[in-house]
Amino acid sequence: MIQNLNPAASIFVANVNQATNLITQLTNEVTSGLKISQPSDDPGDMVTLMDIRSQIDANQQASNNLAPVLNNTQAADQTLQSAVNLVSQATNAATQAANSLTSASQDQVLAQQVSNILQQLVGLANTQVNGQFIFSGDQPQSASYTLNTASPTGVSGLIANPQATQQIADSNGATFPVALTAQQIFDHQTGGASFVGNAVSLNNPAITFLTGGTQTYTFNYVDATGNTQSRNVVVNGGATGINGTTVVSQLNAGLGGTGITASINATNGTVQFTSSGAFTAGVAAATAGTSTVTAPANAVNVAQFNVQSAAFSGAGTTLSGADTFTISDGTNTANVSLGAGVTVATAVTSINTALKAAGITDVSALATGDGTAVSLQGAKNFTVVDTTAAAGGASPLFTTAGNVAVTAGSTTGAAAPDNVFAAVNTLLVGLQTNNQAAITSSISSLQLAGNYLDAQQAFYGSVENRVQNAQTLASQQSVQLQTQLSQVQDADIAQVAVELTQEQTQLQAAMTAEGQLPRTSLFNFLG
Amino acid sequence: MSGLLTALQSSAGAMQAFEQALETIGNNVSNSSTPGYAAQTPTLDALPFNPNEGLPGGVTAGVVQSARDEFSEQNVRQNVSTLGTLEATSQNLSSIQTGFPVSSNSGIAGALNSLFQNFSAWSVTPTSVASQQTVIDGAQSVAQAFQQAYAGLTQASNNTDQQIQQTVSQINGYASQLAADNQQIQNGDRNDAGLDAQIHSTLENLSELGDITATQQSDGSWKVLLGGQTPLVIGSQAYSISISVSTPPGAPATVAGGNPPTRILDFQGNDVTANISDGKLAGYLQVRNNVLPSIIGGAYQQGSLNQLAQGVADTVNNLLTAGNISNGPPPVPGIPLFTYNAAAPTSVASTIGVNSAVTPGQLAAIQPGPPQVSNGIALQLANLANPTSATGQINGLSFTEFYGSIAAQVGQQTSDAQSQLQVQQQTVAQAQSLRSQISGVSLNEEAARLVEFQNAYQATARTVTVLDTLTQDTINILPVTG
Secondary structure, eight states, X not given: OOOOSOXXXXXXXXXXXXXXXXXXXXXXXXXHSBSOSSGGGOGGGHHHHHHHHHHHHHHHHHHHHHHHHHHHHHHHHHHHHHHHHHHHHHHHHHHHHHSTTOOHHHHHHHHXXXXXXXXXXXXXXXXXXXXXXXXXXXXXXXXXXXXXXXXXXXXXXSSSSOOOOOEEEOTTSOEEEOOOOHHHHHSOEEEOEEOTTOOOOSOOTTOOBOTTOEEEEEEEEEOTTSOEEEEEEEEEOTTTOBOHHHHHHHHHHHTTTTTOEEEEXXXXXXXXXXXXXXXXXXXXXXXXXXXXXXXXXXXXXXTSEEEEOOOOOBTTTBOSSOEEEEEEOSSOEEEEEEOTTOBHHHHHHHHHHHHHHTXXXXXXXXXXXXXXXXXXXXXXXXXXXXXXXXXXXXXOSSOBTTBSEEEOOOOOEEEOTTOHHHHHHHHHHHHHTTOHHHHHHHHHHHHHHHHHHHHHHHHHHHHHHHHHHHHHHHHHHHHHHHXXXXXXXXXXXXXXXXXXXXXXXXHHHHHHHHHTSOOOOGGGGOO | OHHHHHHHXXXXXXXXXXXXXXXXXXXXXXXXXXXXXXXXXXXXXXOOEEGGGTEEOOEEEOOOEEOOOHHHHHHHHHHHHHXXXXXXXXXXXXXXXXXXXXXXXXXXXXXXXXXHHHHHHHHHSTTOHHHHHHHHXXXXXXHHHHHHHHHHXXXXXXXXXXXXXXXXXXXXXXXXXXXXXXXXXXXXXXXXXXXXXXXXXXXXXXXXXXXXXXXXXXXXXXXXXXXTTEEEEETTEEOOOEEEESOOTTSOOSSTTOOOOEEEEOTTSOBOXXXXXXXXXXXXXXXXXXXXXXXXXXXXXXXXXXXXXXXXXXXXXXXXXXXXXXXXXXXXXXXXXXXXXXXXXXXXXXXXXEOTTXXXXXXXXXXXXXXXXXXXXXXXXXXXXXXXXXXXXXXXXXXXXXHHHHHHHHHHHHHHHHXXXXXXXXXXXXXXXXXXXXHSOOHHHHHHXXXXXXXXXXXXXXXXXXXXXXXXXXXXXXXXXX
């Protein structure tokens, strides 16, 4: 609007407004301590500010997360130390019992001690921290083991398929595992394969096998160079037949160099095989005499993650229709296409070629023991997706009801030589039955078990170190991030105070000057 | 004798001229504070003087001259228009940016950070009902934060619509007033300084609302155009503008459910929105049709707030549904945590909520793998705070950074408007000062002029007195008869 006032007045007002706005802003900065209280204060730093705040919160939470993990890890470490001590006590008991001078009554006293040790070990396996079973892996609300004198290991697992897959993340998002299962610690399993449906017990000394006959076992396995191999082992009963122990001896003799070991299952007495690598086993019918296996039967190494295809149902055990599927280990994916009429052997070769080409080295294809299907086995979990099945193909090899993706299941196996429960229980049973040979043999098992516990304790030691390193990292990052936040967000109080004083002085001077301007005009001097 | 009488008559005329000059000065002083008033300068015209030929001379009042300078008037109007734009945008953007709190960990950013912390805490105790419930509560807070921000911005949009409506009404009111003033001019009041002041005051008020072009016609009336093209006033006729909240016929909406723009129509219904580039109306339109739709969406864009809400919901849902609640058998796949109206992309921020089917036991923490990780999904969700891959990013920014970019966009526009506003206030003050120097009333000048005409009047009056004395003397010379 046109104002016929002193022209300088409107400019003065505009200047005063500007100065007042600046003083208001500076006052806000001084009182809040922040130079950013709204986006317009520093739009260029908004993204950075939000990012730093987010990182601070995430870092704080990561730090908070580490405390209970460290607590659990330290508790686990102490628990395993207790377990090592108990196994040491058991070893001492075994050594004492192995002394030929000990009497049966003394063995019973020792047996009571060892029984208590086993009971304490079970208690340690079920250690709780803040209501959580720290050795129950992914099912921390459940106890892992209970005593079971009927079991070869003296205990029974309470969790089916126990796994400890939980991980913790540090401030940089790097993750690492934090726990082991009680099975991994106290009930170490080794790779094993048993014939499905086999009910023939080899540990009955009253039975004579293969009198006047033979029986051929077929093993497909992966050798040290990663190539698929096959081995036939013929068990010969001779004219008078052989007992179960001899059957196993002949098998192990024939399996030399394969990495596969035959043994008798302690629970049901059937023949079983173990190996650290992938393998399948099959058995033909006995030519004469009592069969060592309920034949025909197949076995795969269930200590490996494994998936078995459907049987090749075409003529001559070939693929009845073309099939396409992928195998993924989570990092790489192999694409496999098999045409109709492909044999199992060709399919195995094609799959292994595709796996190597895709860089998947932990998974291998093997023909099943009876040669009618393909067994995929891996040291790590993997997934098979049959796209033929997805497209409604006629003969998909890898499907489950309603699904086209098959994820390899968990691993199971037999008690390993360093199995803690088994070693202690073997001693316990030996003491209870006054079996001097069992007592003596348990000493080496207990020593192996003690060493194994040491190794598991080392795992927790390494976790403890990683958690402590992660805590240090979080602490360092917290300081760094707070510094960055302060640089972006906080006002320089000293500088702002100086600016505020300057601005107030200038405003006061302007006001004073304006107030001292003459307010008279010529009219004031007219008569 | 006749010469004396002629001189008396001439002096009387001079006194009359001086009286008119003094009236003009008095009027100037009286209107020294009147909006739109320009100083009037009295002029005197000398009369022919040649006594030999009987021309007595003297003075008469000339045309009163106005100090009005149309260039300085136009300069003021242009700057006032720009000031209006900046005032409108600054005021509204300042209000809008309060919806983006950044001084503390509050609002959407705070809720998101809390949710990511909840995810992180859940990863430590993935089977804990308390941890899972905290995650659900955190998701609820995120949804509420989005809803509140959207509601606040929608309210801002509605308020701006009201401001546009009020501005249009004011423009139409001023146009009607100018049309009436033009009628007076055409009726013969062209030289009325008061009417002139009223017209210029109205034009300046109008220029604050819109970028007008005012030109004086040969008959003295004023022609006023909005945006250089749209007639507001021609002669004694005012042409009203109006509002339409709709998409233009030739540019249908490209985003379903998007709020259409607010358009300005001329008296014939033509869309003249694009021509309005200054004044408060332009500022309001800028906020209503550009700034707010870029955040909450409109007929042609989803809006960054909806984009963020959908990004958060989709990412969290995708991760959860890729995970397993339990391994079974059979494995139980995860279910979405968030829901929103996918059919209305511009309403995601207002419709986002927590899936009512989700209970603590139905959050999928297990990453099936391979390798399987029992808290893998929870860890991935926690990692959304600082994602290292495209998952959890929008345009290469994390969710909180993207929120920061929205706040930065509003903040930058607000900061620019506020800075420019301060400069423009100075510019307007200078333009007004310049105009005042040219056409304003100077009391000192008026006082000096008053003294000048007072002296002239007194001198003339003294002349009349002398002439009167002489005339009396002359009359007294005459013999008295009878």
